[in-house]
Amino acid sequence: MSAPKGKSDSARAIGLEVSLAIAEAVKLAEAEVVAAYPITPQTHIVEHLSELVANGELTAEYVPVESEQSAMSACIGAAAAGARTFTSTSSQGLLLMAEMLYIASILRLPIVMAMVNRAISGPINIWNDHSDAMSVRDCGWIQVFAETGQEAVDLTIMSFRIAEDPGVLLPLIVNLDGFTLSHFIEPVILPEAAEVRRFLPPYETAHKLDIQNPLSLGALGGPEIYTEARRALDLALTGAKPRIQRVFDDFAKVFGRQYKLVETYRTEGAETILVTMGSISETAMTAVDEMREAGQKVGLVRLRLWRPFPVEEFRAAVAGAKNLAVIDRAMILGFPEGPVATEIRALLYHEKNRPHMTNFILGLGGRDVPRSHFKHIVERVRELGASGRQGRYELVGVLE
Amino acid sequence: MSAKTIVTTEALMKVGDLPLGLTVQPGSTVDFKTGDWRSALPVLDREKCSYCGFCYVYCPDGVYQDMGPEKYYKPDLDYCKGCGVCAHECPKKCIQMVIQEV
Incomplete structure (x- = not known):
């Protein structure tokens, strides 16, 4: 497991579908507005939220909109009115919502969204990969990836606190893998409501529409201001990084589960380091254990924070490795490497002691990622060696 | 920055x-002077003007002001974008759009 548990916590773990657990976390966070449109595999989250609202368990405005574009528009309106706001989507729904994502970030509205990662069509596909997340990489939102059900719950609660931090005020996406995480029943500890309320007080802000103090949101920004506006957003996003870690640390003090922006697993003395994001990291850890037992010097680095990219933390995590095997769950069509690998290669370009780096793309459109994939990858890295093929992805398990 | 060539900024x-x-x-839109979007300027021949008010009515930005006793309408050049609707609609053809050099 990625995070240690508090002493009394194990007794409180219950078996819960991760989607429902996320909805329960949104309830614990006392979200005031939920505007969403159902789409597989995100549906169970908003379905359960609508039940919680209908049953009076959550006092919130649930807006059953007619599309994802409307969902995000309603969320923007609600957040602009100062409400704690939540939505969720996947894949095609995300694409329909996409234009509004960029508005939410430039307006600095702290909306929280669970993105249940699903492949982008076509061919039409409802299963998991990261092509949806990568399609909105540059939308200016904070973006994190959850590995487990517990982490999805904890990140959801922390996300409101991060997004609403007056020094951050940015929307935030919690990515979690469709089906392989969202639909699994896992042991999950739901924090006590009173403790969550202490950790996450009601959202109070001066940055909102107020009839006593009128202002306009969403004004035109022509050539004389657009450059400065984009720079300001980039500074806000990159500047959020230490505050995100601070919220992780505060969470650990209250709930006993410590998270980091970048997690390492058995990287001490590792010659080859695998780099992953999301739920396949759990499988990768098991594979690393087995390879370590067989005497191979293999470790794992998992990116929890994707935007802003944890540049320094990542560099420190992979320092000393001879080989990096960066794993992508999406392709960049027309480019020799996937999105995560492309960024990591760019980051390492200026390093004096660069590791050899290879990009492996796997698990597209729901294709299974067993432990053997990671073992194959480590063998391939060794085979390629120092003179190995670099700068071109390998598509694991492709039949061609 | 130490480069020799100075980058100008707008x-x-x-x-x-x-x-x-x-x-x-x-109320701050009034400070957003949009007149510099204009490439052509409406110029009025007051000899031919009959003070009918078509320019005032048709202007999509409402920049024409009624000059009252002086019996003509005057465009506010801080906001006139030079679209030429006034010149097109003027029944006396007394407004000419003159290209402005930048």
């Missing part, structure tokens, strides 16, 4: 001075 405001979320105060 920026209105420094990055650090932008308001959070780019909010805009009410």
